[in-house]
Amino acid sequence: MELSRLLLLCLVTVWVLAPPAAAPTTADVPVSLSPGCARNARCGGIDVPYPFVIDEQCEIRPGFYLNCTTEGGTTTLFRGHPNFEVTKISVQDNKVWFKTYISRQCYNESTKDMMYNDAMLNITNLPYVLSADDNKIIVLGCNSLAYMLSNTYAVGCLSTCKDTIPKVNGSCSGKAGCCQMDLPRGVRYYHGYFNPLYNTTQIWRTNPCNYVTVMESAAFNFSTTYLTSSVFYDRDQRRTPVVMEWSIAPNTTCEEAKINQTSYACVSNNSYCSTNDAGYVCKCSDGYQGNPYIIDGCTDINECIVPNRCPAGNCINTLGSFTCLCPRGQSMIGDVCMKNQKSTWMAPVVGASIGVVVLVVAVTCAYLILERRKLQHIKQKYFRQHGGLLLFQEMKSQQGLPFEIFSEEALQQATDGFAEQQVIGHGGHGKVYKGVMKDDMEVAVKRCMTIDEQQKKEFGKEMIILSQINHRNIVKLLGCCLEVEVPILVYEFIPNGTLFHLIHDNRSRHISLDTRLRIAYESADALAYLHSCASPPILHGDVKSTNILLNGDLTAKICDFGASILAPSDESQFVTLVQGTCGYLDPEYMQTWQLTDKSDVYSFGVVLLELLTRKKAFNLQGPEHEKSLSMVFLCAMKENKLEDILDDEIKNSENLEILEEIAELARQCLEMCGANRPSMKEVADKLDRLRKVLQNPWAHKDPEEWDNLLGESSLVNSGALSTGNFSITKRVAMGLESGR
Structure with missing residues (x-):
């Protein structure tokens, strides 16, 4: 079970994993306030400003209707599906405050095993994203390695207490039973997970549980009672506050929104369009306040009500601004009104003023030239900086x-x-x-x-x-x-897409075993070249089917390697943030945080499984024991049920021995200990030999004929190719020479 969860919790920082959620179209959707709809409603003491509404008929777009519910004498505001409680809404900041759930990992004394409650947030089809500026990922526990898994990447950190529980409250530190991480931008989905190798089995009497959640950083105040009891989990109905940024149209820029003026949301005068991590939003111009989503919603701010706005003069409010006026016979000098002096000093002042005007004109004329030179200097600076x-x-x-x-x-x-x-x-x-x-x-x-x-x-x-x-x-x-x-x-440019698209997104297309074996060999040969022939060696670090491109004739092309994956010259390459791709990540790397060539071997083993089974490396929607393809495969091998998971297109009696050899090679690549895995050179050589066996007619000769052909060879004498047990390994051994 622990191995299953370990392989389940592999985490990501990827270039291409999943397409972004489609943004709702802004075409022909009315955005102005309909007659009879409230400009500013209230629910349980919470202001609900437009475009948020509590009347479903007034909703301008999905995601802005909130459900005002009274139960047990308490009135609460909810975001319908998913059902999250709303505590605050800000039109000015384009933010909304929700309550979300906590993931926990606890020791169950009755079952003598760890118990998991994994929390999930999914707002991919709503106009919200988690605010990267206002939230943190918080991990609590005295032996906890926890992660937040998104649909494109994940982050995690380790929280320990050393030998004793800390005595300091308030701050969050990795040495004090608590660690925290910055939240990536644009997160619309996450799932909290724990590494089962770190748990409370040995310390459950004093520290029963570990926790991980995304919450508003300003609302978190660390307490040692969070480590010794269930106070943190049980408070506020097992929920924590989180801040969301919202937009009118997800993933839509201002330029795209302005194309269709009938659906453009910034309807108030003195308003403008802006963008945040969620999409495009509207704001009142400087000097104005109010609601830009309502006609005439942005009103002038009376700056003159601020005390001492004009310390020595009269404040005159103007639209969007203000003016300070001095009494007759006085002029504003700085912030002070002073009496006008006689003409004995007026001439120098006028002359100086003219000189200033001339100087300003000269500076303005030179500005354009200087700006162009400045831009050129910046480009030259970057050019030198990057070598x-x-x-x-x-x-x-x-x-x-x-x-x-x-x-x-x-x-x-x-x-x-x-x-x-x-x-x-x-x-x-x-x-x-x-x-x-x-x-x-x-x-x-x-x-x-x-x-x-x-x-x-x-x-x-x-x-x-x-x-x-x-x-x-x-x-x-x-x-x-x-x-x-x-x-x-x-x-x-490689025109024919990725291996992932070939085997998963185009299920109607037949892919022969010969084609799959060739793609596997070409990919392995390329990785072996990076490991063995490049100087210095290059570690790919993110081997997966989406990073294997295909030419028109389905020739494999390894991609997505760059300046960050050159092998280090010493043994000190450690990271504090687990990176990789879910389903492919080396479990040994998750424990040591040290990337090696054997990490690429493990990931390639998962690619081999995809080619054999035509199943995805990680299935988030499946049952827990079937989410990880590598775990399903290892269990099938252990129970001699390999044929149950092989792709029906390539599974037949003629190919079975070759498929078993490929499966055995994949099993070796998936060894938990990196030292027990073959090198990429050995993997490529083995795939090459199997490919030649599949392509040449001699590979299907009768076993007794091959025993006669082998005769008194050293292989027979050594017992490696004994009569009556002529496996595909024998054909590879003998056929390699004739195939060359």
Whole structure:
């Protein structure tokens, strides 16, 4: 059971895992306040400002109707489905406060086993996202390794108490029974999980439970009673406060919203459109306040009611602003009204004023020139910072190096200004765009969102190494753009999609065993090249079927490796944040947080299972014991029920021995201990031999004929190929030589 949960809890930071939830269309949807609908309702002491309503007939778009319910004398405001209690709504900040649930892991004294209550939040079809600025992921416990799993990535941290329970309340520290993490932006779904290797089995009398939840950081105040009792879980009906950002139309920009004025929500004068992590929202202009979603909802702010607004003069309120006036005969100098002096000093003042005007005109004229130069200097700064000079020198010294340094302007033109319709893949750190260069060459442009300081320093050197990778089964890095804050990578364009799409999204298409075995061999050979032939070796770190692209003839191409996966020169490469892809992540890496070449071997073993079974590596909707494909496979192997999980398209009596050999190879790749796994070179060699057995007629000869052919060979004499037990391994051993 612990192994099952361990493989279940593999966590992600990926480029392409799942498509984003479709945003509700803004076309032809009325957004103005309908007659008879309240501008500002109330429920149980909570203001419900428009566009939120408590009358379902007044809802402008799904997600804004709230259910006002009275039960037991208490009136409560709920967001219908999912049924979350609402405690506060802000139109000005475009935020809403909910109460959400807590995940816990407790020791059950009666069953002598751990008990799990996993909480989940799913608002993918609603106009909300969790606020990354206002919330934190909180983990409590004296022996807890907990994660928050989203549909594209997950984060986790370790909370321990050392030998004693801490005595300090208030703060949250990893050494004090509590740790916290920043929440990624744009989260609409999460599921709380625990690593079963960390539990309260040995300490349950003093520390019975571990907890993980997403909650408003300002509302959390650590107490040692959270570790010794169930106070944290039982308070407020087992819920914690969380802050959501909301928008009128999820994943919609202001430019897209303004196209259809009939559905544009910023209907008040003196309002404007803005965007947040959820989508587009409306705000009142500076100097105005109110509700921008209602006609004439933004009203002027009377700044003059603020005490001492004009310390030495009269405050005159104007639309959107104010003016300070001095009494007759006085002028405003700074914040003070002073009497006008005689003309003896007026001439110098007038002359100085004219000089200031001339100076301002001169500065303004020079400003445009300086701004252009400033932009050029910034581009040069980024270019030097990312190692551009080193790349130029290397390209000059190595004539014919197939690597190009692109300008930002060229990539803007190739991708139509990085338009959304050009996106062909995306993940937690950026997007991949399809681009067409001036010479009609199609490229894939990878635009990352962030890069750390160490990667900036080493970027030029690493680009030189990656540009020299030359393998037919690895996507070629064509060049990069260095004149931007975060470098942009340019790859060759692979037109036929991913292996994941081939085997999971197109179930009607027949895929022969020969094709599957060839794709597996080509992928393994490419990874073996990265591990053994690149200098320095390159660890992929995220091997999965979505990172294996396919050409028109279904030739495999490994992709999504870059400047962050060069193998370190020492043994000190540790991380504090588990990264990888759910279903593929090496369990040994989850314990040691040290990435090795055997981590890629484990992930490749899961890809082999996908090819054998045509099942997904991780099925979040399935029963708990069937969520992890690797766990289902290992159980089937242990119970001699391999045929039950194999894909019917390739399962027949002629292929059974080869399928068993492939399954055994996958089992070796999935060994819990990395030292017991084969190298990628050994995996590629074994797949190559099996492929040749499948392709050549001699692979299907009668076993007795092969015994006669083998004769007195050393293999027979050693007992490896004994008569009467002629397995596929014998055919591989003998057929390899004749196949070559």
